[in-house]
Amino acid sequence: MTIVPTEFDRLFGSLNESQQKALKATNDSVLQIVAGPGTGKTKLLVSRVAYLILNFDLLPSSIIVTTFTKKASIEMKDRLNSLLKDHENINFKKIQIGTFHSICFGYLKFYGKCIGLENFNIADTKDQKDMLKMVLQKLNMENIQPDKFGMRTCLSYITKNKSIGSHPEDVVILDPTDVKELQCFQAYQAYQETLAKNGKIDFDDILVFTYKLLIQRPSCVANIRHILVDEFQDTNIIQLKLIFLFSQYCNDNITIVGDADQSIYGFRNASYENFSKIKTTALQKNRNFMQITLEQSYRSTAAILQISEALMRHQTGRTDKLLISNSDKQIPVYYIDHEYPEDEPIFIASKIDELLKDTNNGYLLKDFAIIARASRIFLSLEKELLKRGIRYRITKGHSFWELKEVSMAMDCLQIIANDDWLSYKRVMEWFVDGCGEKLISKIENIVLNNNSNEIPYGYVYDILTKFATGMIPGMGAKAKASTIHFLTLIKDSRELLKINDPVDFFFSVVIKFNLIDFAMKKKTSRSKDDDEKRDDIRNNLHELADQFNSYNPADDDLLRKTQAEIFAEQEKNSADNTLFNIDNNQSANEPSIKSSSTFEDITHSQTSRVSPKDLLNKQAQKSPKKRQRNKKASVGEKPQTSIIDLFKMERKEGSSLKIKKEPVDDIVNKNIEPNNNEKEQPVEQCTEEIGQYTEHITKPDIDVTIEPTEVESITTSTTPLVVLPAITLQPTNQSNPTPLGICAEKEKFLRDFLQFIQLAESIAATDENDVNDPNGRVTLTTIHGSKGLEWSVVLLPSLINGIIPSVYSLAEQSIEKKELLLDEERRCFYVALTRAKDLLYLSTYHVSRSDYSIKPSCFLKEIPQSCYKNLNESTSNQLQGYELDQLSIPSAAPFHAKEPFQAPRVPNISASSTQNTIVKTEVIGSSGDSYNPVTGAISNEPSNNLPPKKKKRLGMGRPKNNSKLIL
DNA sequence: CTGTGAATCTTTTTT
DNA sequence: AGATTCACAG
Secondary structure (H helix, E strand, O other), X not given: OOOOHHHHHHHHOOOOHHHHHHHOOOOOOEEEEEEOOOOOHHHHHHHHHHHHHHHHOOOHHHEEEEEOOHHHHHHHHHHHHHHOOOOOOOOHHHOEEEEHHHHHHHHHHHHHHHHOOOOOEEEOHHHHHHHHHHHHHHHOOOOOOOOHHHHHHHHHHHHHHHHOOOOHHHOOEOOOOOHHHHHHHHHHHHHHHXXXXXXXXXXXXXXHHHHHHHXXXXXXXXXXXEEEEOOHHHOOHHHHHHHHHHOOOOOOXXXXXXXXXXXXXXHHOOOOOHHHHHHHHHHHOOOOEEEEEEOEEOOXXXXXXXXXXXXXXXXXXXXXXXXXXXXXXXXXXXXXXEOOOOHHHHHHHHHHHHHHHOOOOOOOHHHEEEXXXXXXXXXXXXXXXXXXXXXEEEOOOOOHHHOHHHHHHHHHHHHHHHOOHHHHHHHHHHHOOOOOHHHHHHHHHHHHOOOOOOOOOOHHHHHHHHHHOOOOOOOOHHHHHHHHHHHHHHHHHHHHHHHOOHHHHHHHHHXXXXXXXXXXXXXXXXXXXXXXXXXXXXXXXXHHHHHHHHOOHHHHOXXXXXXXXXXHHHHHHOOOOOOOOOOOOOOOOOOHHHHHHHHHHHHOOOOOOEOHHHHHHHHHOOOHHHHHHHXXXXXXXXXXXXXXXXXXXXXXXXXXOXXXXXXXXHHHHOOOOHHHHOOXXXXXXXXXXXXXXXXXXXXXXXXXXXXXXXXXXXXXXXXXXXXOOOOOOOOOOOOOOOOOOOOHHHHHHHHHHHHHHHHOOOOOOOHHHHHOOOOOOEEEEEHHHHOOOOEEXXXXXXXXXXXXXXXXXXXXXXXXXXXXXXXXXXXHHHHHHOOEEEEEEEEEEOEEOXXXXXXXXXXXXXXXXXXXXXXXXXXXXXXXXXXXXXOOOOOOOHHXXXXXXXXXXXXXXXXXXXXXXXXXXXXXXXXXXXXOOOOOOEEOOOOOOOOOOXXXXXXXXXXXXXXXXXX
């Protein structure tokens, strides 16, 4: 079918020449569209999808579109909807549109069993940190301590490997002499095992496992005819691999859209080199490769395009780019340098006021954006905006889900729904009286050494019951009583879940677990009084209840539903029976092998390869016993056991329950009085019992035994955690993956909700304010948060060294690395500049002190003065930037400086701060705080005994209390 | 061992 | 605003 010309014109007529060229490119090609800021890439992408369907007769279900954020995917769906609304025969809802992560997650949910992944949950950042910390404590390595620094290096090592698709068994050690790297690797192994134990995969794993799935069972994507990728410059290597894997059945029909200049996610291992890699790969595979550049900008004025291009000319190895503005507005870009940091918010706020009053241009609040490199800049701006009553919103304030009371409640739900050990750990710490660090690790030792691949549902509850009843010794009387209470609540809640509706259930959990009081204890902030804190907590819990209540699997999870339908349909017709029948000798006739091997060449081409296993063994030789353990754990040639291997083994063994369950289940049910259990057992008996018990559960009829003593001494430095051979705790019952059995409907609702939340970004940045604010609000956002958006007026505050470019890039020792980092900072700057349609204000300040000085960003020096109008001109000073090499680089941690920095001209705040009104406060540094604008460090001077300040958190659309119960 | 409160430190960017 | 650390009490 071809589209009739009139219809073509109606749908696509408004596209310009190069857009049409891209639109009409053959389906059978790798098409790369280079789309600078404001060149209408979303429009083109949406059109291209429609064109593929209409012109090449592609089924909607055969198309995948990946976007960078969930928000972008919603927008794309909307636009497709309105573009195709007259084509009722086309069910565009069948198109898989979503972020890489959410699309891949859908594949894993449905096809996960093909690689042995079943009933997995996503580990959030809290889970990740907890696990990594535990792992590092156990490994007790010299170079990687379980502190923040060690965690950070380790986590970035892990993410880095996962971003190229390397699980521990695939890792290539780059520098065998680098002890730190080796230790990171060990931690990675142990971390990955812990994840598997807890039945979790982390965010990065979603991609890695999908990668493995698509290699092992390529027929999953047999129906795919085209994949389109938005924001290609922010994809990483595993995503590039996935792009080719998704399109392996259709000769790599790929459309990618992006702009290397806007690649600002390098810290997340995004690689804009993917632009050249995709080209090389396409050519290697003898595919059609086409590149089209869009040059017409529909967003910014010529001045804005000019200044941003001038900046980017300083980028290393970049080809010049010319964007043509279609705006006829002759407005310059403005630059102003302030004498003091506190002048800046005043300038910005009054500029906004001024522009609002000028009715000629008709700007509304929503046309303004203040875009900063780091979110901490907003602190001072917020104060000034509040003072003047300028309504604003912060697009990504501290995530709702990270609030204490919210995460505490979520943990409770995780326990109730999934018996999740990581959540137990966190909740017991605050809920169970007499339960601290030591007791938890005692329990964890038993929980994790259950000799199974995974902690089965109900197992933790069981173990706790045994502890609480003294069947497993080691728990003090107070803790026992409290644990019993705790377990009873869980049990009751699980009952309630079955019969109550979601909100009732939720509030009963809040009440049962006394969440509000416990959350109160956790709020250490001095800036609010108790009533206020309690209000906040209540409001946030109500908000959570609303989220819970309004969660509608069918609507919210449209993608998931769509995918399930597509996949089910496909499997019905498929000749590939491997879904339930896993064969390790995977059929070699699939195209995957070729494509993936092509890729290996690209991804790790350099460096000598040393197998980490060899290195480990070399180390382990020092200790024969450890080595033996290591050896026993590995199977034949397979190196370390991965989650996949574990699952495979589980399947092969297919054995049944190996643990004799004690009939203690009922003990708690009978509601034992806590007092009955207070008799402590003599110490000797205890240790003996630990031995017996451990032996009891760890010594079923398999050939590896772990003596209790060994269990406790896993802390040796060179060995990875004990790799246990696989046995199955529960007979795998394919037809009923929900271990909860009867009445699973409501439990499923809760589980789905929890999973949905983990994939959802921060609470949808509530655009619902439209009703209250017909003019909208001023937007405060980070550069990263501003991606893909545009505003008429953009103000860029604090363009100073240490903020942009950030201290982290300036402090980098290695020259090459530093250059890379600075390039990325420059791209950040570029993204910020190109968000503006009409008016763009650049603002800096400078501070000179003996120990450090703050100067305008070195990037400003790169821009010719002719590119902007300097509002300081009258003050004669040449204030536009400094040579990079002249910089005094602020030390990474100037807050260690003996004398805290006193912002000049600090006015003493009047002692009349009252509780209920928003007081006229001076900006930063008021109330005697000393503030370092680069690091954001603030130190509170004891100052005059002011009453605690009230700070209303506006901006984030917080809850309306729809919920029924009043707490 | 655990619980508590005070003091101190942190804060680039996020799917 | 929360996490972490320390000292001290039970």
